[in-house]
Amino acid sequence: MDVFGVDIGGSGIKGAPVDLERGDLATERHKVLTPQPATPEAVMDGVCEVVEHFGWRGPVGATYPGVVVDGTTRTAANVDKSWIGVDAAGRLSERLGAPVTLVNDADAAGIAELRFGAGRGRTGTVILLTLGTGIGSALFTGGHLVPNTELGHLELRGHEAETRASTRAKEEGDLSWQHWARRVEKYLAHVEMLFSPELFIIGGGVSRKADKFLPLIKGIKAEVVPAQLRNNAGIVGAAMAASLAAHPADQALPPLPGPSADPGPDLGAAAGF
Structure with missing residues (x-):
């Protein structure tokens, strides 16, 4: 169909x-x-x-x-x-x-990843984050979606998170993968402190380059994986x-x-x- x-x-x-x-x-x-x-x-x-x-x-x-x-x-x-x-x-x-x-x-990206992608079969708290022009978020717990969470607008060290850790922030700041990964790590740590997820799924167009930045992210207790359906x-x-x-x-x-x-x-x- x-x-x-x-x-x-x-x-x-x-x-x-x-x-x-x-x-x-x-x-x-x-x-x-x-x-x-x-x-x-x-x-x-x-x-x-x-x-x-x-x-x-x-x-x-x-x-x-x-x-x-x-x-x-x-x-x-x-x-x-x-x-x-x-x-x-x-x-x-x-x-x-x-x-x-x-x-x-x-x-939308989150329900697709839970049904067909990286979140399939996961029943705990799962957070999908789309890194792009901004940062979008989808929060699931026990398989249930909490709609419209908009976690990209959390304040982190005096800045709205998506102004620091989005793909646009990387491009506009001409940041290296390592520099940008540190910003993403700080953001993930903040979200993890608030929600204690078992899994972060990183989506958006940058997910196809996950090998360039996900290995640089340390210190996050939750599993961090790229979206399987990508963009x-x-x-x-x-x-x-x-x-x-x-x-x-x-x-x-x-x-x-x-x-x-x-x-x-x-x-x-x-x-x-």
């Missing part, structure tokens, strides 16, 4: 049909640059371009780099501030002429969310608990834990 997933990032918008039986892209993804300024209409133009590239007709799952509640975007750290308070899922659905499910980008995790997770929204009785896929009184199907049961 293929479902379309789109991952909206601070630097790029990428998407593809996803084979949900394998947890992988059904074909090579298509990517366009995130427009600057990244206003809702400009970004939605990019999403439509990606979806229309495949001639896709049907439900679409999309990620957003910030807090999403009932399809409405509540924060805008790495996109234009005009996103705040927008019924983005509704507007995208009108543009595409199809149902759209919108979820936080790191949450495709958000696309896969978005497609999973869209599939579940279209077929809520399908327990083969883990759901995203919503903010309503009914949290939806049990994530642990759906993930097969």
Whole structure:
């Protein structure tokens, strides 16, 4: 079964049909640059371009780099501030002429990694961190997602963490892998102190270069591993969310608990834990 997933990032918008039986892209993804300024209409133009590239007709799952509640975007750290308070899922659905499910980008990557990737079978506290334009986070405990955690905005030594330990911080500061790894290590140590996870999964585009920096990170009690789905995790997770929204009785896929009184199907049961 293929479902379309789109991952909206601070630097790029990428998407593809996803084979949900394998947890992988059904074909090579298509990517366009995130427009600057990244206003809702400009970004939605990019999403439509990606979806229309495949001639896709049907439900679409999309990620957003910030807090999403009932399809409405509540924060805008790495996109234009005009996103705040927008019924983005509704507007995208009108543009595409199809149902759209919108979820936080790191949450989408997290559910994909727990179902198909590095977190598969783990039942303790697991934290996925996407290192990119900012730092996204997905927190799971007992297989259950705590949505919209946004741990990249934790303050660390007087600085917002993502301004020091994101991939953008590395690039803008022209930092060596060793220098940047020390910053990431300090950030992981702070998050570990707060949540005591058994596993950190490091995602985002930099995960494909994990061998350059993960061996330099010492002193973290939790296991630290790269995301297995790498930078495709958000696309896969978005497609999973869209599939579940279209077929809520399908327990083969883990759901995203919503903010309503009914949290939806049990994530642990759906993930097969």
